[in-house]
Amino acid sequence: MKRSLLMRNIAFGLLFTLIGFSYSFRIPSKKGNHSLSVNVESLRNSEGHVMFVLYNTQDALPDKELNKYFKKNRGAITEGSSTATFHQLVPGEYAVSIFHDENNDGEIEKGLFLPKEGLGFSNFQSISPTNKPSFDKASFKLTEDTTIQVKMIYFK
Template sequence: MKLIACLLLGSLVFAPKQNTQERYSLTVTTENLKNSEGTLFFSLYNTEGSFPDEKLERYYKKKSVTIDDKSVKVTFNNLPKDNYAVTVLHDENNNGEIDKKFMLPLPKEGIGISNYDDFGLFNRPNFKDASFALNKGKTITVKVIYK
């Protein structure tokens, strides 16, 4: 009997903790794309300083989608409650990079940033302004901007 009690007590002490953190889904939509060529890359960020990410390396999660029409929708599932920012790259030539205009740091292809209707040399995106709280399932629309 003592052996059974010790085994039960040991299993309670050493049992893995249940992940009780709530999880949510985030759906990101884009509309009015310039064309249906190429791929859309959706990058999700959750850390101050990871954004902007011109080399597309510091993301938390990423999805790529071929374009069927001039609008696209993707869903990130099982996300913990946190602050997030989203970027969308319309990679028209499918090279997986943000192509820049000659002699300017502005992109040649379409870029979208959560909470931004426009950006430029004097309105550079940052995580603080692009981020939003995810504390329930949510759908956002990101405007893809062509410069």
């Protein structure tokens, strides 16, 4: 009887030790604690708003229909500028696209060949047939709270 009681106490002791040990080596949460602020200046007017779109996968850009994004934010325009901040990001590779939604319809207004509303991408100063946006070209590493500037590009 004493032996089985001793074995049970040892088993419970080991169990509680293992539980306590496992809590001390917890796997880090996938939830991030970094933020990314995106600024844009030199908007051609204060109509509408600016849509800020964040991507985190290789196949995300180009995204003409805006359905491959990771997170999306809407920014008000004040004196030709707008800002949006994305919160709770894990360290990793991201890309940003923006567009000036002048008519507030949530879509990029298109002309015959080129967009009628302004757009921009992280790491891009201009867009041309030889300089098309892609995730590889627009991406950057996020390892801490970061602020970036994106240039708005108008074709008309």
